[in-house]
Amino acid sequence: MKPYMKIETGDETMDLATLSQGLDTIWVVLTAAMILLMEGGFALLEAGFVRQKNAVSIIMKVFVDITFGALVFYFVGFGLMYGRDAFGFIGTNGFMMTGDLSHISLNITHDTYWLFQCAFVIAVISIVSGAVAERIHFRAYILYTIAMTALIYPMAGHWVWAAGGWLGKLGMIDFAGSAVIHALGGFSALAAAIFIGPRIGKFTADGKSNIVPPSNLPLASVGAFILWFGWFGFNSGSTLSATNGSIGHIAVTTMLAAAAGGAACILFTMFRYKKADPPMVINGSLAGLVGITAGCAFVSDGIAIIIGAVCGIAMVLATEFLESKRIDDPVGAFAVHGVSGSLGALAVGLFAQPELTQGIGQGYYGLFYGGGWNLLGVQALGLAVISIWGFLLTWCALWLIKRVMPVRVSKDEELVGLDVGIHGVPAYNQEHDFLDLEKLKLNQQQHDHT
Template sequence: MSAMLAVDGVWVMLSAILVLFMQAGFVLLEAGATRMKNAGHIGKQLLGFSVAALTFWAVGYGLTFGEGSWIGHTGWFLDLPEEKGAIPNELSFLFQLSFAAVSLAIAWGGFAERAKLSVYLIFAFIYTVAIYPVVGHWIWGAEGWLHSLGKQDFAGSTVVHLQGGVAALVATLMLKPRLGKYNRDGSSNVIPGHNQVYSVLGVLIIWLGWFGFNPGSTLSAQDGFYGYVALTTVLAAAAGVLAAYCTSLLLTGKAEIPAILNGVLAALVAITAACAFVEAWAAVVIGLVAGSLTTYTAVYFDKKGVDDPVFAFSVHGIAGIWGSLSTGLFASPRLVEKVGIGKAGLFYDGGFSQLGVQLVGVVVAALYVALVTFIALWILDKTMGLRVSKEDELKGLDISEHGSYSYPEHVMFMRHEEEIRRVM
């Protein structure tokens, strides 16, 4: 292995570690955004990741990157030829696994606080075999049909985030709202998460991990282009925070912390497709739109009776759509030439061609994920049931699924107080 290839290998390994560390961010984010009685249930993340890792190694990686136009049909258990001058297959697998795991973690948001633990395990297998690799191959596979059309998705606004967001939405709709979320007249009750500090720390970890997500997708440290991708990433994220802050003030009169957190995540989601294709000023615009859009849509879906506990579809689905379409508007000719995928955007006199390709990719991906997710969850619902019983949901998933509370001292204190009141 040459010295420069070794440097690239270290860069990809470091990037994979950063993206894998995003799992810790998702754990803190979801645990903080849900109630105390369900906080420990986030341990499902370890189980789901383990299922995904073994499945992606056995078949998922081959389905995504093997030979074939519609789906890969070679490369089971990483049995693919080593490309000359490319990083080893083992490093490529680890990096791509980290992306698949993030997409699955996004989908989990739609199941939160009411799905059976067994459903997570089975759906993790289905998602890693029949959902994520298919769209991944269409867009990122060397022979994928959307890749051949020039679909621009540098680090996965469509492949990773839109897929996870759509799967989360389907799960949310099929599981129906949490107990007590909506009144008989349709009005919504706020079910606050138990620890906003966890959520803030989780988002900061995810933001840090994104520097493996986007810059790492250059797969090379040789020409320093990863620095430019990091620049567009951080500019978009900062713009998203401020846009969400202003939008929250406009809608509620308060700078709501969940809205601000969603703003940074939505901006990161949106810039993920465009980070290598757009100029710095366009990255700011993309982040501003994403931060505002996710705040509005989160409020809208809640009013329409969609109980999305961590706003997975607004953050990853809506922002994923916007980010995927944005390259059709803002893709710069010089950057398109450098990356070598697709054409310049509409605002650079590139016409509607690239925007049309981006739209086709978004529609096809969303429809495919929605259909397969619905079929899979419908079968699971009919055979084993998706949702825990009302009694278990009221007790909390920590005790009903795992046999212990994450905060036992609090529970014991409450019981002690109740016993004292009875005696008095």
């Protein structure tokens, strides 16, 4: 093939560079839309895991994620994350997509790139929403969403993914965000769950955990399947190119890790509990997806299966550990995202293969493939910094918010349910034409006490 060709299209002549940019643009917009569809998955998953009286509250938080998250990232977050670097820590321009962005050298427009990154930031805040379900105050959640999308996530992302970011210059590899998105979101979720405290009645006086049955497991499973679908956009879309030869391999490792995570949970819970545990199996597949996100382009199919299986089992053990420490995480946000994201980031330092990391740099492959300890050490350092950053900044943000408004709903609002107590409407009208909300609150309180 000649190095330069033109394609005749009727009366127009299109050069290959223009065609390539068009294909890449379509690919990135399409995969960004797939990632945004994951918000529907988060909504269904979390609504199915929580009690019926809090389903509307979950949906409203997801709308906060999408609306406030997109706007704040446009005005502030993108500039801090991808603006021109200052000292390896923060971006200094690009707010509202203005200014010189020539340092972002891509085959797509900056608007297209913003859309893809916007989908990522919305996913990060959605991780935290599940950990504080059924008791966080709606207004406080809006303020925390602003903090996460304006500062907490953009700065961590700059360190790894932006031109000049200090962790990226050290050599940290996080292809689609096991650390930057999932570990950050998971440890932020852990901080939020500890800060806000457990749901009323979740733990007995002697520390034993009461089971809070999910309201709708079929709904939760559909949410998980939507997330699984969107993950192909999450991982494969991170190539930012429709002609990248690794897209197929990335999709295969993504699929195998998710399958291994779910299968491992089926077998492990059958052994541990004598029955396959449906919520654990749902989260097990998601744990596998989280774990493979960092290394999906850089590990073999077999290693993807191992990563998925290990993350699935680790998720079960982490869930049990949190319960033993009286930390209430209704949807398993930390176990799925924090633990599996950490394992996935470290797995790159162990299993990244030289033939799959060509073009990244010398020595950027795993310990078990002759890369030595360098990459593993960088991965561990980056993971620790990002996790601590997410935990501490989330704690500080909630502490500041608490100075100006309640972070947690009142006892009566929690007992009635956030749907009626905060939003004034239940998820299901039970075929009543007109709702007596005061009577509904009283009935809900009586039901909860019994």
